[in-house]
Amino acid sequence: SSVTPEIVNAITECFNTHELIKLSVLKNCFDDPRSIAEVLADRTHSSVVHVIGRKIVLYRPAKEEKNRKIILP
Numbered sequence: 001s002s003v004t005p006e007i008v009n010a011i012t013e014c015f016n017t018h019e020l021i022k023l024s025v026l027k028n029c030f031d032d033p034r035s036i037a038e039v040l041a042d043r044t045h046s047s048v049v050h051v052i053g054r055k056i057v058l059y060r061p062a063k064e065e066k067n068r069k070i071i072l073p
Contacts, residue, residue: 002031008043015044015060025054 002025014021023040025033037048037056046060 002029003036003039003043008040011040011044011058015046019059019062020049021046021058023056023058025056027054 011021011023025031025036029036033054033056034051037051037058040046040056041048041058044058044060046058049057049059051057
């Protein structure tokens with residue numbers, strides 16, 4: 001129950017302006033941050049960059065070429 005539709009919608013909206021998003025899992029959440037990251041990546045169609053402790057970094061490339069800031073080799 002830690003990943004609600006409202007959280008997924010908020011992250012999806014953030015991906016409209018950013019390609020990388022850093023999230024923190026609260027200390028009172030007993031779910032594993034790695035599993036939360038996988039669920040969020042699946043629901044937002046993004047990729048998990050890494051999970052360190054309770055920090056999650058997600059990546060999703062910009063839809064439009066002109067908005068792309070990160071260019072992968």
